[in-house]
Amino acid sequence: MVIERQNNEIVIRLNSSLIDMEEVQKFVNYFRFLESNASNQGTEEQATELAREVDTKWWKENKHRFIP
Numbered sequence: 001m002v003i004e005r006q007n008n009e010i011v012i013r014l015n016s017s018l019i020d021m022e023e024v025q026k027f028v029n030y031f032r033f034l035e036s037n038a039s040n041q042g043t044e045e046q047a048t049e050l051a052r053e054v055d056t057k058w059w060k061e062n063k064h065r066f067i068p
Contacts, residue, residue: 002013014024042050 001015002011004011
């Protein structure tokens with residue numbers, strides 16, 4: 001494995017015969033999460049309100065699946 005910095009990027013090189021692509025995808029997803037969180041400037045209260053709104057909308061669109 002080789003890890004290096006190039007300009008504003010970090011490059012990781014792995015021997016593809018030693019690691020499963022599914023595991024690589026898990027790392028990529030985690031790094032995407034870190035990137036998106038790094039630029040987050042919302043408050044916890046705003047996140048809670050957004051989650052409440054999403055839950056309400058989701059339930060309106062999907063309650064027919066659970067309630068006959």
